[in-house]
Amino acid sequence: MRVSLGVPLRLPKALHQYVIREDTMMTLRLPLVVTVLAALAAGSWAGEPSDLTVSSHFGGGYCASIPKEWLGLFFFSTRPDAVGFYADLKAGFPALFLLSATEEFCDSITVDQAEAWGIKPIDERDEWFSANVGLTRVVSSSVVVYFGLGYSIARDYHKYPGLSGPYISEDECWTEAGTTRSLNVLGGVLMPLSSDLGVRLGGELSPLGVGVGVFYVN
DSSP, X not given: OOOOOSOOOSSOGGGGGGOOOGGGHHHHHHHHHHHHHHHHHHHTTSOOOOOTTTSOEEEEEEEEEXXXXXXXXXXXXXXXXXXXXXXXXXXXXXXXXXXXXXXXXXXXXXXXXXXXTTOOOSEXXXXXXXXXXXXXXXXXXXXXXXXXXXXXEEEEEEEEOOEESSSOEXXXXXXXXXXXXXXXXXXXXXXXXXXXXXXXXXEEETXXXXXXXXXEEO
């Protein structure tokens, strides 16, 4: 039995059925990896890439910042003698997917209460979202560099051990620990591999990660 202290629920219990185990995360990521590899394999047999120093191009595709943001889309343009534009949106898998199906969000304890009582979290998770814009510049017939700035949001979750007392009764549970907002800086290269397919490689600051992606270019 749980005694509520009047703290609103962090997550409706109706959504708990959609929570899946963390050890299935690789299964969720596998289709993304397979898609990228298949596109690269197809691109390597699809003809010579266009000369980027001759004409303007527009492209877009899938991108990720490993290890925090696996879901993303980006778009860009290139111009032979001037800068083009770059934009992306990326997110991590929702925290729902990072928590096991047998665990729940706390009904009657918040992070502030836990800290006041000296209770330490036994696990932590976070989820990220970022939006970025920038510029591109052609540096050779088959290489484009990009640089951008953006805005990132991280939502943190803490897991607390089971608690029992006269005013509270909780099994092990998760609660939202807060939100952090930060400036993101990113950069890298775009490299066409064929007449219409290419790869994106780079890095970014917030969250710190390796940028990867695959794109279609006209």
